Amino acid sequence: MFRAGLTRTGVVLQGQRFFSCGKIALQAQKPSPAKKAIKAQEHLNFLLKFYTPELLQSIRIAEALVSPEEYLGMRKKGPKAVSRVAPTDENTDFSYTDPQWDEPILYPNQADGHTPYARIPQIRAPDRSDLQLTFTADSAKKGRQTNSREDRDKFFLQLHQLTGMEERYMRGLYVRPIVMKRVSCQTSKGKIPNFYALTVVGDQNGMIGLGEGKSRDGMRVSLRKAHWNAIKSLQPIPRYEKRTIIGDVDYKYHAVKLFLKSAPAGFGLRVNPNIFEVCQAAGIKDLRGKVYKLRNPMNVVKGFVEALTKQTSLEDLAAGRGKKLVDLRKVYYSA
Structure with missing residues (x-):
């Protein structure tokens, strides 16, 4: 432990520690x-091999703005570190892609012309001077476009002008996409990809609507169309005690056979998963049912909604049987 040895500052005297970290050693x-x-x-000089002088100058300016203490502090904190630089626009919704700023996402099943796979999107890099920027200097000053909130406001405003329903009511509707798929349309020019969506909406209090949407511009556009058509087709359905259907329903829709029965309070929804979503939107809490033969989700949902709307109301049942409405409801009030 105490011996003579060589260090970067010279010879260590007898009795001094070998791994010395004194003031002289630290200065050296x-x-x-x-x-x-x-x-x-x-x-x-190394960066000049890959970057132009203009880009290198911008890199030097950016590095000069970052203090070493802040950089080391973020490195020590790991992936949970948060930068002190605030976002330029607090109202930006980064869950949506901006075609002007974000690179397009192309999947292998999106064919480009007659090629089996789409082209790999090229990004401008220092070693690719032949590529052009997708935005100009003027567009960079405007910042990222965030029209998602404005689009939603415009969407409900147009529906309000068309249907007369309140915007607040339409915003609070229960919305659930049932079917989302990509289909191909065979034409003389080949197979053209298309997107299909089936959406159900409801206020969970006896109003329900079903809408379909198709588009070649992506699944988001087809979902928007389906949402629009579903709100337009909102209609009331009769319910018993605001929780279940009236009596038993034996309904056939194309190749789908539906057998539905009303259930007592607290029974729950013991039905097909797609019918379950429709019941959630319509406000049906107790129901039992079976689906026979074809179980295609699209036809099952369409058949169930059609069966709900074609139910016989309690008033019509009472008039047909020659009874009073309270006799069918089995609710009597004392004087």
Whole structure:
């Protein structure tokens, strides 16, 4: 432990620790300003191989704005570190892609012409001078376009002008997409990809609507169309005690056979998963049912909604049987 040895500062005297970290040793380990300048110049010469002088100047300006203490602090904190630089626009919705700023996402099943796979999107890089920027200098000043909220407001405003329903009511509707799929339309020019969506909406209090949407511009556009058509087709359905259907229903829709029965309070929904979503939107809480033969989700949902709307109301049942409405409801009030 105590012996004579060689260090960067010279010979260690007898009795001094071998791994010394004294003031003289620490001063010897610090690089001189001349060495720092040489190392920085070597780094710049290395970057010049990949970047143009204009880009290199912007990199130097960006590095000068970041303090070493802040950089080391974020490195120590790991992936949970948060930068002090605030976003330029607090109202930006980054869940939506901006075609002007974001690169397009192309999947292998989206064929480009007669090729089996689409082209790989090329991004401008320092070694690719032939590519052009997708935005101009003027568009960079405007910032990222965030029209998602404005589009939603315009969507409900147009529906309000068309149907007369309140915007607040339409915003609070229960919306659930049932079917989302990609289909191909065979034409003389080949197979053209298309997107289909089936959506159910309801206020969970006896109003329900079903809408379909088709588009070649992507699934988001087809869902928007389906939502629009579903709100337009909202209609009331008769319910018993605001929780179940009236009596038993034996209904056939194309190749789908539906057998539905009313259930007592607290029974729950013991039905097909697609029928379950429709019941959630319509406000039906107790129901039992079976689906026979074809179980295609699209036909099952369409058949169930059609069966609900074609139910016989309690008033019509009472008039047909020659009884009073309270006799069918089995609810009597004392004087």
